[in-house]
Amino acid sequence: MKNKTTVKDDSGSSKAPAKEILLTGDRPTGQLHLGHYAGTLKKRVELQDDVRYKQFVFISDIQALTDNARDPDKIRQNLIEVALDYLSVGLDPKKTVLFVQSQIPELAELTMYYMNLVTLGRLQRNPTVKSEMKDKGFGSNVPAGFLSYPVSQAADITAFKAKYVPGGEDQEPIIEQTREIVRAFNAIYGDILVEPYLILPGNDVCNRLPGTDGKGKMSKSLGNAIYLADPANVVKEKIMNMYTDPNHLKVGDPGAVEGNIPFIYLRAFAKPEHLNKYLPEYKSLDEIEAHYRRGGLGDMKVKRLLNEIIQEELAPIRERRKYYENNIGLVLQILQDGCKEARAIASDTLQQVRQAIGIEYFQDETLKKMYIEKYK
Ligand code: TRP
Numbered sequence: 001m002k003n004k005t006t007v008k009d010d011s012g013s014s015k016a017p018a019k020e021i022l023l024t025g026d027r028p029t030g031q032l033h034l035g036h037y038a039g040t041l042k043k044r045v046e047l048q049d050d051v052r053y054k055q056f057v058f059i060s061d062i063q064a065l066t067d068n069a070r071d072p073d074k075i076r077q078n079l080i081e082v083a084l085d086y087l088s089v090g091l092d093p094k095k096t097v098l099f100v101q102s103q104i105p106e107l108a109e110l111t112m113y114y115m116n117l118v119t120l121g122r123l124q125r126n127p128t129v130k131s132e133m134k135d136k137g138f139g140s141n142v143p144a145g146f147l148s149y150p151v152s153q154a155a156d157i158t159a160f161k162a163k164y165v166p167g168g169e170d171q172e173p174i175i176e177q178t179r180e181i182v183r184a185f186n187a188i189y190g191d192i193l194v195e196p197y198l199i200l201p202g203n204d205v206c207n208r209l210p211g212t213d214g215k216g217k218m219s220k221s222l223g224n225a226i227y228l229a230d231p232a233n234v235v236k237e238k239i240m241n242m243y244t245d246p247n248h249l250k251v252g253d254p255g256a257v258e259g260n261i262p263f264i265y266l267r268a269f270a271k272p273e274h275l276n277k278y279l280p281e282y283k284s285l286d287e288i289e290a291h292y293r294r295g296g297l298g299d300m301k302v303k304r305l306l307n308e309i310i311q312e313e314l315a316p317i318r319e320r321r322k323y324y325e326n327n328i329g330l331v332l333q334i335l336q337d338g339c340k341e342a343r344a345i346a347s348d349t350l351q352q353v354r355q356a357i358g359i360e361y362f363q364d365e366t367l368k369k370m371y372i373e374k375y376k
Contacts, residue, residue: 019054023162027064028078032085033225035218038206038268039168041089048095055096062101066145088321099338106346110155117184128173154178159346161194189356205268214243239307244299251298257289262306278308
């Protein structure tokens with residue numbers, strides 16, 4: 001059935017070309033922060049308005065359970081946080097399908113079939129998983145589910161035939177592993193699945209936004225994050241305490257902008273309109289940096305500028321969050337509707353997969369005839 005002839009040329013057909021599928025998700029292990037925002041959330045909000053794509057964004061609670069099996073309450077608490085973060089950054093349920101991974105049992109079944117196409121050695125070599133295992137300090141007690149979460153992620157992506165996955169660079173090894181699974185599957189069972197590609201944020205700084213302490217990437221576990229849900233005074237305090245150049249003691253001293261967190265954030269968030277509005281005496285970020293380098297520009301002035309910009313960016317996000325916090329029933333309804341839409345698609349793919357593998361025994365007339373023939 002999979003070899004049925006298809007129409008090869010659809011140029012000149014009056015139908016609009018099918019939209020390409022974008023899909024991405026986040027583990028509900030904490031609130032989302034500015035690193036998520038710069039790295040992927042902002043991009044998703046842009047992409048949902050691009051008519052070439054249809055976007056799916058989901059809360060990957062099954063993946064979160066792979067290292068939190070003993071603390072399901074953490075996942076339950078953060079489900080609503082991530083949902084509120086999504087809606088407050090401007091993901092619009094009319095444009096983006098928002099759903100929850102665990103409500104799509106088809107994903108688990110797909111995972112089982114893909115599991116056979118991946119070796120243990122290959123799982124152990126995935127650099128993202130390797131470094132996470134180290135950070136989490138599993139030692140020799142790695143949950144099997146954790147080691148194999150890239151297989152489950154391959155199910156998430158392929159169930160929707162997603163071609164693009166917006167995410168940070170840490171997702172690349174997982175997407176690569178997904179492509180390998182897709183190639184193996186298609187080679188063995190027929191061309192059913194689509195190979196996905198990662199879409200990185202356009203800007204390198206956004207790709208790896210450092211934490212406020214300058215010690216590493218922004219993350220909940222390092223305690224160096226600015227959360228989208230932080231109130232204005234908390235954000236301001238975090239900005240005012242940011243790590244700068246420790247040798248820039250007096251305003252008049254020359255300073256370094258490399259590794260200087262407020263400058264890195266300005267590169268990620270400042271637009272020309274911001275400078276016009278808040279520091280019109282400078283024509284560009286380059287000029288501000290040059291002034292800091294030669295001395296005469298104080299950290300406080302830079303931090304105040306950054307604070308204005310970040311508060312301006314967060315203001316509409318806070319306002320939408322307030323609205324949805326006051327309408328939790330609506331938030332849950334949005335997720336539930338999204339799950340219904342997502343499930344129909346995943347179920348369709350699963351059906352194709354089962355058929356391709358040849359395990360749809362009771363719908364297969366050819367198989368029935370063959371069995372009968374065999375014992376004639
Ligand atoms: N791995 C992602 C994270 O660490 C979450 C995730 C699960 C995901 N499934 C996905 C991302 C599919 C993109 C596509 O947050």
